[in-house]
Every structure is written in structure tokens, then in C-alpha cells.
Amino acid sequence: MVDISKRRFFTRKKIDSKQIRLPWVNSIQAFSDLCTRCGHCIDACETSIIIKGDGGYPSIDFTIDECTFCYKCAEICPEPIFNSEDSQPWDAKASINDSCLAHHNVECRSCGDACETMAIQFKLRLGGVALPKIELGECSGCGACVSICPTSSISVSNL
Ligand code: SF4
Ligand code: SF4
Ligand code: SF4
Known part of the structure; x- marks a missing residue:
């Protein structure tokens, strides 16, 4: 049986750190290491601005709409990628x-x-x-x- 963490490691792609990811992501490294590309955040986003970006990783597209800072993407994510809601969402x-x-x-x-x-x-x-x-x-x-x-x-x- 293949260890899931190893499988993630081998299938992981290098992500573009300049692309805007999701609000409250605690670090681009954690996002790159831990995001499984499950897409739950895409379905949860109330303004549908989260799209599948490079390598299938979620990315923000402001040409669709704005971020309302609803925190739904962070809430639904099963991985420890996000900071708490009371912190600043991003820079x-x-x-x-x-x-x-x-x-x-x-x-x-x-x-x-x-x-x-x-x-x-x-x-x-x-x-x-x-x-x-x-x-x-x-x-x-x-x-x-x-x-x-x-x-x-x-x-x-x-x-
Ligand atoms: S905080 Fe809400 S509106 Fe903003 S990206 Fe996340 S789910 Fe979408
Ligand atoms: S807060 Fe910043 S990103 Fe939002 S509408 Fe104003 S200038 Fe644009
Ligand atoms: S819900 Fe979390 S693990 Fe799933 S794609 Fe979004 S950020 Fe990645």
C-alpha cells in the first residue's frame, strides 16, 4: 500500500508563489506541501472566485468577483493550512x-x-x-x- 504522504510528495508540483492563493493561508510553503487539491474551497466560496489554478491548486480570480472575507474556504479545508479568522487575511x-x-x-x-x-x-x-x-x-x-x-x-x- 502506498503511504498517502509519500504519494502527495511525489505528485506535488512546484507552485507559482506570485499567484494570489486563498485568504488566511498561513504560508505558501504549507499550502504547497499540504493542499491536496480536493477542491472543497472552490465549492464553498460564496462569490465563486476560487478557481483551479496551476497544477490544479486553488487560486483566486478577481475578474469574476471580489473576496467577501466570509472565511468559508478556510472553514471547509480539511488540512491545517489556514490561520484563525481574527488574523489578517493576507498582505x-x-x-x-x-x-x-x-x-x-x-x-x-x-x-x-x-x-x-x-x-x-x-x-x-x-x-x-x-x-x-x-x-x-x-x-x-x-x-x-x-x-x-x-x-x-x-x-x-x-x-
Ligand atoms: S473568504 Fe469567502 S469569498 Fe473569500 S475566497 Fe474564501 S470562500 Fe471565497
Ligand atoms: S480595498 Fe483595495 S482591492 Fe478592495 S476595492 Fe479598494 S482598492 Fe480595490
Ligand atoms: S480545501 Fe484545502 S486542501 Fe482542498 S483544495 Fe482547498 S486549500 Fe487545498
């Missing part, structure tokens, strides 16, 4: 690139309207429309600003 933060409409002098404040924590502020400037600026201290990395952006100019990553 993920949003950033906006130059394809943003406001950078091309087109008025748009969709991301600001979507941001519950009001982390996106618009700074007025002479001779152009107001530009969005993210106050990183206020950003929870929820991803609500990602799918709303008409030019796909926002990404969320671990800083």
Missing part, C-alpha cells in the same frame, strides 16, 4: 497601471465607487481629469475594483 494590495482611462484624460471613477474601504481617492489636477490613487494602508486586497474596471487596469498582488 494583498491593489495597483493601477497606466492603461487606466483617467491617465488618458477620460473621466472614470468606477473603481472608487466599488471600493468599500474608500482606499481609492481621486486627486484633482490641472489640465486633466482626476487620477485615482490607492491608499495602501486602507486597501484590504478584496479585489472589488478589479472586475469593475472597463480597461482591466487594476491587479491585486502580494506586496
